[in-house]
Amino acid sequence: MPVALDPISEPVWFKSSYSGGNTTECVEAAFVPAGVLLRDSKRPEGPHVAVSAEVWCNFLAASVK
Numbered sequence: 001m002p003v004a005l006d007p008i009s010e011p012v013w014f015k016s017s018y019s020g021g022n023t024t025e026c027v028e029a030a031f032v033p034a035g036v037l038l039r040d041s042k043r044p045e046g047p048h049v050a051v052s053a054e055v056w057c058n059f060l061a062a063s064v065k
Contacts, residue, residue: 011037013044 011030026041036056039048051059 013037013039015041 011032013028013030016027016029028039028041028044030037030039032050035050035052035054037048037050040046
């Protein structure tokens with residue numbers, strides 16, 4: 001009998017490794033099926049930015065050059 005996976009209702013947020021030890025300037029990200037969500041960790045209930053997986057990959061590729 002196949003087992004259905006429960007859908008994730010809330011994204012799982014993690015701090016950017018580039019945020020460093022400064023807790024006043026942190027960016028958090030969460031992977032979602034449509035791409036990546038980004039938010040300010042000081043305002044977790046505030047607005048967030050959604051980008052597609054393609055845009056996120058291009059951003060990461062450009063940041064390592």
